[in-house]
Amino acid sequence: MTGFPLSVFSRAAPSALALLAAGTAAAILLESGWADLLSDAAAAAAVTLALTGGAVLAGSAAGTLFGLAGAWMPVAGWPGRWLGAAGPALPGFLLAGLAASAGAGAPVWGIAVLAVPAACQAARLGWRGLALAAGSPGVRTAEGLGLGPQAVMRRHVVPLALGPVGAGLGTTVLAAVTSCAAVETLFRIPGAGALLVDSARRGQAGATLLALGILCAVALLLRAIATLLHGWLDPRARTV
Amino acid sequence: MQQPHHASDGHHPALHRMTAHWPARAGLLVLTGLFLALVAAPLMEGGVSREGGRLVIGPVVAGLLQGRGSLSFALLAGALGAALGAGWAVLALTLGPREGRALRTLAERLAAAPLPLVVLAAMGLLRPGVWLFALTVALAIAPAVAVAAHEGLGTLLRREFLTAARAGGVPERTVAARHLLPNAIWPLAAAGWPALPRALAIECFASLLGLGVPRPVGSWGTAIARAVAEADPLAAAVPALLLAVTLAALWAVADGIRAAGDPG
Numbered sequence: 001m002t003g004f005p006l007s008v009f010s011r012a013a014p015s016a017l018a019l020l021a022a023g024t025a026a027a028i029l030l031e032s033g034w035a036d037l038l039s040d041a042a043a044a045a046a047v048t049l050a051l052t053g054g055a056v057l058a059g060s061a062a063g064t065l066f067g068l069a070g071a072w073m074p075v076a077g078w079p080g081r082w083l084g085a086a087g088p089a090l091p092g093f094l095l096a097g098l099a100a101s102a103g104a105g106a107p108v109w110g111i112a113v114l115a116v117p118a119a120c121q122a123a124r125l126g127w128r129g130l131a132l133a134a135g136s137p138g139v140r141t142a143e144g145l146g147l148g149p150q151a152v153m154r155r156h157v158v159p160l161a162l163g164p165v166g167a168g169l170g171t172t173v174l175a176a177v178t179s180c181a182a183v184e185t186l187f188r189i190p191g192a193g194a195l196l197v198d199s200a201r202r203g204q205a206g207a208t209l210l211a212l213g214i215l216c217a218v219a220l221l222l223r224a225i226a227t228l229l230h231g232w233l234d235p236r237a238r239t240v
Numbered sequence: 241m242q243q244p245h246h247a248s249d250g251h252h253p254a255l256h257r258m259t260a261h262w263p264a265r266a267g268l269l270v271l272t273g274l275f276l277a278l279v280a281a282p283l284m285e286g287g288v289s290r291e292g293g294r295l296v297i298g299p300v301v302a303g304l305l306q307g308r309g310s311l312s313f314a315l316l317a318g319a320l321g322a323a324l325g326a327g328w329a330v331l332a333l334t335l336g337p338r339e340g341r342a343l344r345t346l347a348e349r350l351a352a353a354p355l356p357l358v359v360l361a362a363m364g365l366l367r368p369g370v371w372l373f374a375l376t377v378a379l380a381i382a383p384a385v386a387v388a389a390h391e392g393l394g395t396l397l398r399r400e401f402l403t404a405a406r407a408g409g410v411p412e413r414t415v416a417a418r419h420l421l422p423n424a425i426w427p428l429a430a431a432g433w434p435a436l437p438r439a440l441a442i443e444c445f446a447s448l449l450g451l452g453v454p455r456p457v458g459s460w461g462t463a464i465a466r467a468v469a470e471a472d473p474l475a476a477a478v479p480a481l482l483l484a485v486t487l488a489a490l491w492a493v494a495d496g497i498r499a500a501g502d503p504g
Contacts, residue, residue: 091487182448197450197451203365
């Protein structure tokens with residue numbers, strides 16, 4: 001039972017720790033006030049982890065519901081279909097720029113901006129997944145055996161449709177971690193993304209490399225959690 | 241005797257599959273319209289005027305002119321990234337199984353990393369010009385192209401018509417020239433085209449944060465950054481809308497090319 005989570009984290013942990021160690025070493029070697037920088041960076045890592053993790057979870061959950069409704073309800077499900085179709089046009093940094101130019105400065109807007117692309121991706125995958133699952137042999141067998149439409153939907157179609165959503169979580173995490181640099185900078189959220197941009201603008205190599213190491217480690221950790229979620233949603237994805 | 245799988249056998253159905261994909265058709269139309277608008281931008285009625293000896297450019301024309309910089313850059317960095325990624329995939333397929341697997345694993349690991357952030361760091365620390373920035377962006381998108389091209393070409397190499405041609409005694413050079421290369425166009429195009437929207441997105445992302453194309457090259461990202469600094473949502477609307485439409489059109493064409501290359 002614990003084999004799959006252990007396998008996932010044992011693959012991600014060494015790389016994440018190596019990235020953090022390399023960033024820390026760069027900060028110690030290249031920055032004079034490295035002690036303060038390291039404590040600031042630790043706090044920034046926690047902020048980024050909470051911001052991106054929360055946004056991906058909230059956006060993906062909402063997008064999945066919209067996407068499933070879009071495929072299940074031909075008329076009333078139009079928001080899910082629109083959300084899924086709009087995904088490629090709405091990268092997080094673009095939404096962040098638009099929201100910041102409109103004067104939206106509260107951190108909650110930052111979470112919303114990061115959650116929208118995640119919702120678009122989940123809606124698209126959920127919508128396609130449900131359309132594919134509805135015609136799959138297992139579902140047809142269940143229907144042929146006389147199971148009611150509600151039971152077929154709940155026990156067979158929805159679990160199958162969630163598989164693609166879980167598979168897309170890794171890409172969603174990557175997009176969210178990348179976009180968090182824009183969100184944190186434009187909304188003045190003290191995270192690792194803002195630290196990266198600020199230090200890169202000032203040309204501080206140690207702080208830039210430390211922030212980059214933290215962001216890559218955050219991406220690895222969140223991707224590992226996404227893999228676990230995928231394995232939970234679709235047991236076929238559990239390869240120990 | 242069975243006829244060999246020739247290039248002309250495969251291209252018309254593939255083109256048909258692409259044109260049957262309506263989002264791809266719409267995307268091509270949008271990109272054509274955008275290209276014509278970029279060319280004609282300075283001639284647009286009321287787009288450029290003189291007020292008190294000063295040249296005043298309207299917001300739509302300004303957005304189109306800034307788009308020239310972004311799109312030219314995306315074309316340059318995207319083509320470079322696609323070429324690097326395709327070369328990477330070909331190298332992985334032509335080397336031995338161990339080296340090929342190592343190259344493929346490296347591409348997969350890098351494609352799963354937030355490489356646009358490495359571009360930001362490189363731009364801040366190295367302060368390169370446009371050409372080096374293009375190379376950095378190309379290096380950031382090449383792993384994803386390599387993974388997709390490796391998968392597409394790997395599938396092609398396992399197709400029955402190649403085995404049949406070899407079993408029929410066709411020389412390896414003829415197999416490559418007549419069967420392999422013509423049929424590799426669609427998998428390579430499907431893997432390489434997404435490099436364009438990726439390059440455009442990375443350039444605008446970096447320019448929005450002040451770490452993108454150096455002035456005076458125009459960019460939609462720089463225009464949005466200026467609008468953010470002036471807290472002017474209307475000034476951000478035109479470049480944001482143009483960028484969103486262009487990204488959607490480029491990804492729609494990417495989906496169409498993928499559909500064209502998938503006979504199943």
